[in-house]
Amino acid sequence: MPPVDLPLLIWIAFLIVACVQIFYYLFFFRRLAFYKIEDQITAQHTEYPLSIIICARDAEHLLRKNMHYWLQQRYVKPDGKPNYELLIVDHCSEDDTARYVHQLSSAYPHLRLLRLYQQAKGIAGKKFPLSMGIKSAAYAHVLLTDADCRPASVWWASHMSQGFQPEKEIVLGYGAYEKQPGWLNKVIRYDAFFSALQYLSFALAGYPYMGVGRNLAYQKALFFRHKGFTSHQHIPSGDDDLFINQAANRHNVSVILHPDAFTYSPARKSWKSWWSQKKRHLSTGKYYHRSDQLRLGMYAASHVGFYLLLLLVLIFPPRHLPHLLFWSITLGMVFCRWIVQHIILRKSMQVLKEDDLKPYYLLFDIAYCLYFLIFMPLAFKRKVNSEWS
Structure with a gap:
């Protein structure tokens, strides 16, 4: 039985989580980014008390x-x-x-x-x-x-x-x-x-x-x-x-x-x-529905996985892949995620009037890896503060 090519498996896993990330942005998040705001309000709109x-x-x-x-x-x-x-x-x-x-x-x-x-x-x-x-x-x-x-x-x-x-x-x-x-x-x-x-x-x-x-x-x-x-x-x-x-x-x-x-x-x-x-x-x-936990958890896992696996891929590139092919696909996937994310996050910030956050989104995106790693386990603790939110 041939030995397992671990760097190749890590690279493949990186490609998969990158595709999952791109899917979330294109299928879900684009809906907010390209939301059409229709101003139909008039002073006579009084349908529901x-x-x-x-x-x-x-x-x-x-x-x-x-x-x-x-x-x-x-x-x-x-x-x-x-x-x-x-x-x-x-x-x-x-x-x-x-x-x-x-x-x-x-x-x-x-x-x-x-x-x-x-x-x-x-x-x-x-x-x-x-x-x-x-x-x-x-x-x-x-x-x-x-x-x-x-x-x-x-x-x-x-x-x-x-x-x-x-x-x-x-x-x-x-x-x-x-x-x-x-x-x-x-x-x-x-x-x-x-x-x-x-x-x-x-x-x-x-x-x-x-x-x-x-x-x-x-x-x-x-x-x-x-x-x-x-x-x-x-x-x-x-x-x-x-x-x-x-x-x-x-x-x-x-x-x-x-x-x-x-x-x-x-x-x-x-x-x-x-x-x-x-x-x-x-x-x-x-306490959310299992399907909601799955969708949210998959996004969080793919977000963390994208950066962690990218780091591992850059440190331990697959040995048996041509360098040109490896770098072309890897950098192409990174660039694809970045350009999709760049467009959707900036347009979403524009919709929600958070434009001043645009220069920092990449920094926050990387920092969210730490956020998910720290905060997600806390969601499963039973003891919580009773103070009003």
């Missing part, structure tokens, strides 16, 4: 900062009155959150306060207040965001409501982070961008698997039909991604990517805080 729900705990300072963005949405009835309610769910706050909202409600009839005085035993995170908010919502369509988020424009609600077309029960939006100086901010925003590249592209391809609570809408009937968060109420995170993973299918999800429909929130200020947030968010991945 909305309940905008925001859960708040000791968030008076955030409400004072962002309340006017939510209250001044240009989403009105024919008589000019707001065609939405803003429902603030005060979950056991010890500050003046309730008093502040109550004072404003006299001037803004579409502002409503739901005050909760007790924690729910066995229901972690903000799933209990959000469930109560959805149950108390006045309208059949709910639009969710967080207390620290601001919509990009007064047309946010109008654009997001456009997603509720026939058979579409879920609307996915983009929740961006505010731009600030420093590398931590760039890392956090690239991470949010790349996460959005995956979940939005997969949804556009007919494989929705998650959404982000910073910018998400769905029908109340869908929430009740799937019994809310009952199947994962013991998990601190997952009020957004786990519910969407449970309730979404290829027919009932739409994506809205108009820049006026984005939301923006401040990024974490320290590496330790961001690290803790990432561990909490990744802790839900093990």
